[in-house]
Amino acid sequence: MARDSNQPRKFVEEEVLPVINDYWERAEVPLDLGRRLGELGLVGDGLSGYGCPPMSKTAAGLIAMELNRGDGSLGTFLGVQGGLAMRSIHMHGSEEQKQRWLPAMARCEKLGAFALTEPRHGSDSVSLETEARREGDEYVINGAKRWIGNGSLADVVVLWARDVEDMQVKGFLIEKGTPGYDGRAIPGKGALRALWQADIDLTDVRIPVQNRLPRANSFADTAKVLKATRASCAWSALGHAVAGYDAALNYTSQRTQFGKPLARFQIVQEKLVRMLCSITAMQLYCLRIGELDDTDELSDTIAALGKLNNTVKAKEVLSEARNLLGGNGILLENHVIRHFTDIEAIYTFEGTESIQTLLVGRDITGFSAFT
Incomplete structure (x- = not known):
């Protein structure tokens, strides 16, 4: 955890609360505050190694509590970055994937997203329809996702799709700028307005085989x-x-x-x-x-x-x-x-x-x- 155990509360009191209402009202992401989380050593959700700041799961929970006490959008930003995207890579990624992404994500120099929910499958997420088909040294992915935090601005998206070869749900890493990936912030939200959640369309998105999470097989x-x-x-x-x-x-x-x-x-x-x-x-x-x-x-x-x-x-x-x-x-x-x-x-x-x-x-x- 950060050297000063009061640091999350001080950050909320001194940097978040004075400005967050304006961001929330404008429906604008406070990216500077998000980057500050990395600078302060608050991103990692209790994960070990790979540049993640050492902290217990209880300490990570207390940080989440304090950030949400300040603002739910910022707290959810942390949850997406550390709890979902980084955890997926840490838990299911290859050594190369971990070394490439986790240190930069812990510093919030690279932003992540976690794409599971679909327009036709919210609670019934296990029935997802997005498909991945292997063609030689690539996977070709087609489908759609919805309500994806940071999905319109992330540097790497952890995307869950059904492999048509064995019909099992597997994890894939889609990097920013990949052709066929279209992420658009959902307008008109009445909650978490200072966080952009995206509608995502995937049309013949091609990624190298190395971008599949090798330990995510169902x-x-x-x-x-x-x-x-x-x-x-x-x-x-x-x-x-x-x-x-x-x-x-x-x-x-x-x-x-x-x-x-x-x-x-x-x-x-x-x-x-x-x-x-x-x-x-x-x-x-x-x-x-x-x-x-x-x-x-x-x-x-x-x-x-x-x-x-x-x-x-x-x-x-x-x-x-x-x-x-x-x-x-x-x-x-x-x-x-x-x-x-x-x-x-x-x-x-x-x-x-x-x-x-x-x-x-x-x-x-x-x-x-x-x-």
Whole structure:
């Protein structure tokens, strides 16, 4: 982790919060802030070697929490870069691929993306239709992807496609500027506005055989990456909830109505206490997830349970925070409405609340509701 354990919080307080509302309102990516993450040694998601800053999985979770406390777009930028793109290469790539990409990505000199979701396959990602066909020393890829963070600007895209030879899902690296790759930022988003998520069309995209991830040979290998990022979503949701709670506590302590601060009213105190109860439970989920992840004991079920609980609770906390700020709760300057809308995206990606419920339900009952 960074030498100063308070560095992520200082970065958020001093560099992110003063400017992020303008980026969010303009729907512009704060690339300078993204690059700063690499300069500060905050990118790596607990991966080892290859220029990744040394940190435990718990430390990586705390960094994700702090960045999302500042802004969900920046937190998701980190999740895409370290948790998805870098982790895929670190887990499934060749030694040459790791040496080429990971050190530069850890410094945020090169940006990555993770292309799994498709227009016709969101939750049902295992049924993806993008195809890769080997022709001599190349793979030819055709298909489409949607909701791909950094997909319109990444230097390398980790793309998941079905190999027509054996119909297994495999991973491929597509480099910036490859002919046939067309990534366009999706307009009109009401959440994570300071992150560009792309629609991608792939038309006869040709890549060398060396650009296939050699250890990614089925969707089960893709799922290994997703398990880790579900855990990260629990930390991210905690960051959003803490931001909402802090804003509500500060506002109600200063805002005077009926001759006294709002925080002196019993009903306001009751709401704040319930918010704190939820946040404390979310913290305990995250700490346990971190402990299990650090010892390689984190199961798919626990990761899903943590993501499910924390995103649901974060939505409740942020709804109450917006309520406590009254009409002022919809103003960006009060740092609630941005988190209120951003949590909707985190609630959905990496598997919706319903999908996480079915993953846990399958484990506790022994019956799969997916088939």
